[in-house]
Amino acid sequence: METYTDEAPAGASTAKREFPSIHFYDQDFVDVYNQTWAWSGDFWRKPTVRSKFGSKFFVHPESTSITQFDSIMSTFFMVYSNRIYQPGPQLDIFYEKQEANGAIRCEYSIKDGKPVSSKDNPELVQPPLFAWAEYNIYHKIGNKKRIRDVMPILEKYYEWLEETFQDESGLYAVPLTATMMPNAPRKGCYYPVDFNTQQAINALYMAQLGEILNDKEISFRYNRQFFSLKTRINNLMWNDKDGIYYDLDKKQEQVHVKTIASFWPLLAELPNEERSEKLIAHLSNEKTFGVENPFPTLAADEEAFSDRGTGFRGSVLSPFTFMVVKGLEKYGKYEFARECSIRHMYYILDTLHPEGKEKGKVWEAYLPRKDGHAQWPGKKDWPRADYLPYVGLATIALMIENIIGLYVSLPRKTVDWIVPTLEIMGIESLSLKRNMITILSNKSGRGWEIRLESEKLYYFTIDVLGKKRKTLPIPSGKCSMLIDKL
Numbered sequence: 001m002e003t004y005t006d007e008a009p010a011g012a013s014t015a016k017r018e019f020p021s022i023h024f025y026d027q028d029f030v031d032v033y034n035q036t037w038a039w040s041g042d043f044w045r046k047p048t049v050r051s052k053f054g055s056k057f058f059v060h061p062e063s064t065s066i067t068q069f070d071s072i073m074s075t076f077f078m079v080y081s082n083r084i085y086q087p088g089p090q091l092d093i094f095y096e097k098q099e100a101n102g103a104i105r106c107e108y109s110i111k112d113g114k115p116v117s118s119k120d121n122p123e124l125v126q127p128p129l130f131a132w133a134e135y136n137i138y139h140k141i142g143n144k145k146r147i148r149d150v151m152p153i154l155e156k157y158y159e160w161l162e163e164t165f166q167d168e169s170g171l172y173a174v175p176l177t178a179t180m181m182p183n184a185p186r187k188g189c190y191y192p193v194d195f196n197t198q199q200a201i202n203a204l205y206m207a208q209l210g211e212i213l214n215d216k217e218i219s220f221r222y223n224r225q226f227f228s229l230k231t232r233i234n235n236l237m238w239n240d241k242d243g244i245y246y247d248l249d250k251k252q253e254q255v256h257v258k259t260i261a262s263f264w265p266l267l268a269e270l271p272n273e274e275r276s277e278k279l280i281a282h283l284s285n286e287k288t289f290g291v292e293n294p295f296p297t298l299a300a301d302e303e304a305f306s307d308r309g310t311g312f313r314g315s316v317l318s319p320f321t322f323m324v325v326k327g328l329e330k331y332g333k334y335e336f337a338r339e340c341s342i343r344h345m346y347y348i349l350d351t352l353h354p355e356g357k358e359k360g361k362v363w364e365a366y367l368p369r370k371d372g373h374a375q376w377p378g379k380k381d382w383p384r385a386d387y388l389p390y391v392g393l394a395t396i397a398l399m400i401e402n403i404i405g406l407y408v409s410l411p412r413k414t415v416d417w418i419v420p421t422l423e424i425m426g427i428e429s430l431s432l433k434r435n436m437i438t439i440l441s442n443k444s445g446r447g448w449e450i451r452l453e454s455e456k457l458y459y460f461t462i463d464v465l466g467k468k469r470k471t472l473p474i475p476s477g478k479c480s481m482l483i484d485k486l
Contacts, residue, residue: 017084020430022404023440025423028349029399036388036395040085043388051113054096055089060387065116068094068106068126069180070389072133073319077396079140082431087137088146091130095153102160120177127180127198128161130154131205138212142410142433147209151218154206161199169252170232172196181297181312184259185304189247193237194261200229200268230270238271243278258288258299260320266327276331283324284336293347294340295324296368307367309374311382315365316344316374322393325402334405338420341402344394347371361385400427406439408432415439416461422448422483432458448483462486
């Protein structure tokens with residue numbers, strides 16, 4: 001497994017190792033991006049001797065445990081730290097706790113490293129997204145040996161999920177707590193649409209990891225699992241009249257409550273083009289999910305929807321917005337994905353820069369229709385302030401990938417830039433393994449120009465406003481290109 005180098009988690013970067021800097025026409029976006037990296041130094045904790053955690057780990061300073069979902073999701077922005085913060089060891093903590101039957105529990109005590117028991121979730125399961133995270137880490141950091149090392153762990157984990165939660169129907173039954181939406185009004189839900197789709201995502205990326213290893217047997221096996229789940233979810237959970245996926249009850253009848261869980265199938269590429277258009281239409285429909293702050297955990301026309309958020313009855317949480325945006329990408333909806341990312345960022349900025357003397361904060365969850373953090377009456381510790389494992393998905397990952405529009409694959413030595421609008425923006429000193437690159441767009445006397453700087457050759461694909469697309473080899477050194485000449 002990837003070894004952890006204790007280089008940074010003290011917060012401050014060294015002269016040699018610095019976080020990549022971004023350029024954007026709205027300075028507030030740049031400031032919150034920089035601030036997230038500055039805050040993140042306070043989130044690294046040293047393991048106790050009793051916990052037997054193999055490395056430092058990234059959690060909120062007030063947390064008493066480390067959780068699987070938060071750890072997985074935080075890797076999606078940690079990959080942009082120029083290796084100051086290694087995302088792999090964050091997952092290794094869970095792999096090292098794997099039990100003989102393949103189980104990986106979703107929450108471990110920071111004090112003694114033991115699983116934290118839960119009456120609502122006796123098997124301690126959470127969304128099975130390790131393979132998705134590992135695939136992303138591979139493309140941003142390029143460590144093939146790591147895939148080889150973790151594959152046996154992920155296979156055992158997949159088998160445990162099958163044996164423990166899959167029944168004769170071929171579907172998975174887990175408690176509502178396992179979906180990360182504990183008080184969502186999903187009464188009667190027995191087969192959750194999100195967990196079943198997440199296991200399909202697990203299979204999809206296990207097959208992709210098999211391909212990276214050039215192991216045709218692994219790739220074939222998990223592709224078969226993926227298509228089996230895809231067929232069941234599409235046949236049983238899709239509602240053509242409502243244009244959405246629903247949970248199922250114990251009798252495999254649909255539970256007609258529209259939640260953010262219904263959009264995980266986009267990320268798994270389950271709906272065909274016709275169905276995807278119907279599903280995506282909900283995201284711009286102000287009566288359901290197209291509210292001011294994208295996207296609420298419950299549709300606005302549901303009886304239980306709350307403008308206060310009330311936990312998972314309307315609150316907006318960055319991991320779910322991130323998931324929807326990544327699903328929109330799969331269907332080529334880059335412009336809409338960007339627009340939603342920007343809208344969500346403005347709500348984050350509003351609480352960071354409040355009016356008056358109040359100190360600004362970022363939050364675990366936000367209101368769907370107005371500024372401010374969400375509420376959950378009777379739950380005083382929610383939402384958590386400055387909750388970076390979630391907020392960093394918006395302020396760093398969505399910022400680089402969707403607002404600026406850069407997609408990096410280190411193994412392929414490629415950077416794709418989908419330029420959504422001609423503005424001053426870009427990234428500086430981004431590490432492509434041992435190659436530091438800079439990509440900036442600017443207006444010069446000759447027109448719109450892209451300046452590039454690199455230490456080694458890589459391939460750059462530029463897509464300007466969906467009208468011009470070109471792939472070019474970028475040599476080492478500095479160069480520039482005029483967009484009009486492409």
